[in-house]
Amino acid sequence: MSCDLVIFDCDGVLVDSEVISCRVHAETLTRHGYPITTEQVAERFLGRSGREARREIEAELGRAFDDALEEQLVADVLRSFAEELTPIPFVDQALDTITQPVCVASSGTLKRIAFALARTGLTARFGPHTFSAEQVNNGKPAPDLFLYAAKQMGVAPQRCVVIEDSVPGILGARAAGMRALGFVGGSHFVPGMAERLSAAGASATFADMRQLPEFI
Numbered sequence: 001m002s003c004d005l006v007i008f009d010c011d012g013v014l015v016d017s018e019v020i021s022c023r024v025h026a027e028t029l030t031r032h033g034y035p036i037t038t039e040q041v042a043e044r045f046l047g048r049s050g051r052e053a054r055r056e057i058e059a060e061l062g063r064a065f066d067d068a069l070e071e072q073l074v075a076d077v078l079r080s081f082a083e084e085l086t087p088i089p090f091v092d093q094a095l096d097t098i099t100q101p102v103c104v105a106s107s108g109t110l111k112r113i114a115f116a117l118a119r120t121g122l123t124a125r126f127g128p129h130t131f132s133a134e135q136v137n138n139g140k141p142a143p144d145l146f147l148y149a150a151k152q153m154g155v156a157p158q159r160c161v162v163i164e165d166s167v168p169g170i171l172g173a174r175a176a177g178m179r180a181l182g183f184v185g186g187s188h189f190v191p192g193m194a195e196r197l198s199a200a201g202a203s204a205t206f207a208d209m210r211q212l213p214e215f216i
């Protein structure tokens, strides 16, 4: 099977950010009166946008968070990224081998994507071709972001392949009519993840970025 565009999720696919991000969210939410563990954040919110996570928690609490929470979360995540963030192993090697155009489609904000790619030396790989949930109405698992990215890149959805590490991401790619591959090599991996990504519609799953070119 061939394709004309490879769309990468960012968190957990290009950069090994999910353990860091989930930990910071758990600490900050707990401090603001919503006790939650790192594992629970991963289970409930992995792959979804912060905006939608916040909506869900506020509905549950019956009150809105202070706007300061958002700012603090962004600042805390970026500070931790600056100290700890690393690329997913062998992602450079995979990008060297792929001959098709590539882009990023992430639930994170454009600012966060740019910071993560810069910190891990991946900025030049994608240039301006980074797309965020903040540019569309509905984040993953809706197809909006993937369709937006494909349109911006000038490629038909059925000619795209999406690399994702989360169930909402795989569901979104499939809803967009794209082939989806599940990556399970991030530090946040938990047993059963590959099966869950397959059940969501991933045509294959893999744990080593050096394997990616053979699936594209």
Ligand SMILES: [Mg+2]
Pocket: 009, 010, 011, 012, 013, 047, 164, 165, 166, 169
């Ligand atoms: Mg992800």
